[in-house]
Amino acid sequence: xxxxxxxxxxxxxxGDVFSQILTILIYAxxxxxxxYGQKIQMHLMLKEIEGSLYRxxxxxxxxxxxxxxxxxxxxxxxxxxxxxxxxxxxxxTIQPEDMDPAGIVWKLEHILDVxxxxxxxxxxxxxxxxxxxxxxxxxxxxxxxxxxxYIYKVIRHYYLLGKKTLSLYIIMQIQMIxxxxxxxxxxxxxxxxxxxxxxxxxxxIGPLVAAKLMHGYPVRxxxxxxxxxxxxxxxxxxxxxxxxxxxxxxxxxxxxxKAVIExxxxxxxxxxxxxxxxxxEGEEVGEVSEGVGAAIGGPGVDKFKxxxxxxxxxxxxxAVIIKEDIGDAVSxxxxxxxxxxxxxxxRIKQVILEKTKEGDKIIIVGVGNTIGIGQ
Amino acid sequence: xxxxxxxxxxxxxxxxxxxxxxxAISFAAIILAIQAYSVYENQFxxxxxxxxxxxxxxxxxxxxxxxxxxxxxxKIETPPVITTIECKKCGFKSVREFQRGDYVFKEVEPxxxxxxxxxxxxxxxxxxxxxxxxxxx
Numbered sequence: 001x002x003x004x005x006x007x008x009x010x011x012x013x014x015g016d017v018f019s020q021i022l023t024i025l026i027y028a029x030x031x032x033x034x035x036y037g038q039k040i041q042m043h044l045m046l047k048e049i050e051g052s053l054y055r056x057x058x059x060x061x062x063x064x065x066x067x068x069x070x071x072x073x074x075x076x077x078x079x080x081x082x083x084x085x086x087x088x089x090x091x092x093t094i095q096p097e098d099m100d101p102a103g104i105v106w107k108l109e110h111i112l113d114v115x116x117x118x119x120x121x122x123x124x125x126x127x128x129x130x131x132x133x134x135x136x137x138x139x140x141x142x143x144x145x146x147x148x149x150y151i152y153k154v155i156r157h158y159y160l161l162g163k164k165t166l167s168l169y170i171i172m173q174i175q176m177i178x179x180x181x182x183x184x185x186x187x188x189x190x191x192x193x194x195x196x197x198x199x200x201x202x203x204x205i206g207p208l209v210a211a212k213l214m215h216g217y218p219v220r221x222x223x224x225x226x227x228x229x230x231x232x233x234x235x236x237x238x239x240x241x242x243x244x245x246x247x248x249x250x251x252x253x254x255x256x257x258k259a260v261i262e263x264x265x266x267x268x269x270x271x272x273x274x275x276x277x278x279x280x281e282g283e284e285v286g287e288v289s290e291g292v293g294a295a296i297g298g299p300g301v302d303k304f305k306x307x308x309x310x311x312x313x314x315x316x317x318x319a320v321i322i323k324e325d326i327g328d329a330v331s332x333x334x335x336x337x338x339x340x341x342x343x344x345x346x347r348i349k350q351v352i353l354e355k356t357k358e359g360d361k362i363i364i365v366g367v368g369n370t371i372g373i374g375q
Numbered sequence: 376x377x378x379x380x381x382x383x384x385x386x387x388x389x390x391x392x393x394x395x396x397x398x399a400i401s402f403a404a405i406i407l408a409i410q411a412y413s414v415y416e417n418q419f420x421x422x423x424x425x426x427x428x429x430x431x432x433x434x435x436x437x438x439x440x441x442x443x444x445x446x447x448x449x450k451i452e453t454p455p456v457i458t459t460i461e462c463k464k465c466g467f468k469s470v471r472e473f474q475r476g477d478y479v480f481k482e483v484e485p486x487x488x489x490x491x492x493x494x495x496x497x498x499x500x501x502x503x504x505x506x507x508x509x510x511x512x
């Protein structure tokens with residue numbers, strides 16, 4: 001004990017022992033921040049990315065586990081589907097060449113059709129006992145698991161690259177976008193169970209509005225995975241279109257709108273599209289807004305087809321959107337979003353009264369994933 | 376895909392070992408401090424050793440809390456999803472937890488009051504805001 005006391009009193013610098021320690025600490029701090037400041041900052045950033053990477057890995061593994069369990073439960077396969085699921089998670093789609101953009105939409109559509117058919121075949125092999133609705137839901141579950149796997153691998157790539165090259169800029173880039181990436185991953189994580197159980201998701205608000213309008217009226221198939229019903233609204237004839245539910249499916253609304261317009265030889269007074277849209281921070285979830293244009297997301301093929309057809313026949317197009325954030329769009333539908341369906345219907349009726357005359361024919365399209373929503 | 380790696384839901388052995396070593400050293404420092412104060416009557420050394428001991432214990436407890444918080448954060452929350460069933464004829468309404476196979480506008484069991492087939496009219500989840508935003512915008 002005396003030795004420890006003696007050692008502390010023998011420190012250079014004069015004055016009392018606490019001042020000496022403080023002076024040494026300040027000098028050490030200055031020296032360290034001058035020469036190792038950037039390295040320490042880099043180390044802290046890497047630690048932060050590592051923490052998020054752990055969570056991403058956990059979410060990715062959970063996604064894989066849920067997908068395998070659902071396949072076993074629903075599809076009752078003869079063999080263990082684990083190897084096939086692992087292979088499925090690594091699937092990729094190569095975008096068509098865009099050096100000469102003319103005709104790229106049709107190339108992209110073809111590739112997306114091939115991808116869709118391939119996915120469906122694989123899911124049928126994985127889950128032979130599953131019916132069509134379950135196959136669609138399983139496909140969506142696997143796609144969510146695929147997205148999580150991809151996000152994890154990209155973040156891991158930049159983390160390892162940053163660690164290997166010790167490049168502050170690589171590490172900084174990934175650290176800066178990390179909060180947004182984590183939000184997206186969390187959204188897909190909550191989507192997994194919704195897809196596995198076949199629960200309606202926030203993105204399904206468009207098909208829900210359409211289903212509420214068409215419920216009780218005869219329904220027929222109009223394009224691949226799409227249905228239409230003729231519904232009298234405010235003295236007009238409305239062709240209400242949505243993806244065929246209740247399986248997880250977005251259909252081909254572009255083809256459906258084109259088919260209905262051509263059936264009526266272009267004599268359509270107006271088109272109203274209803275879709276979920278990403279809200280800005282500060283906006284309320286379930287807020288209904290109105291505007292013009294084709295309200296449809298995705299790769300752009302359906303939007304292109306709708307715009308081409310309405311241009312040909314000079315049909316005005318209106319849009320009603322329901323605002324929600326990315327997390328709400330893919331997780332089970334929130335009550336606020338569900339309740340906004342009635343508000344959207346009121347807004348549609350208002351648009352119909354303002355923009356069309358009695359006896360006119362109109363098209364109403366509910367855009368989105370119809371999982372858990374019938375018609 | 377290798378499945379042999381340690382899952383992030385577990386505390387690493389190295390972290391646990393380090394925590395135990397620091398805790399052991401901290402307790403030893405406190406025992407030495409008591410000894411220095413009572414046996415050797417050296418208040419200065421006792422104060423230093425007590426400081427080291429308390430700091431070590433505080434750091435260990437903080438690390439344990441951090442690890443526990445990280446593990447709790449890893450869990451994926453699954454909020455309850457509610458199915459509302461309605462009878463279109465008599466208006467009877469019942470609410471239950473979502474069951475696999477439920478979908479909006481599905482015909483389900485007959486109504487308890489009028490024996491007409493009921494339909495699912497709503498499926499949604501109740502969302503509880505974790506904390507209210509304090510901004511005035």
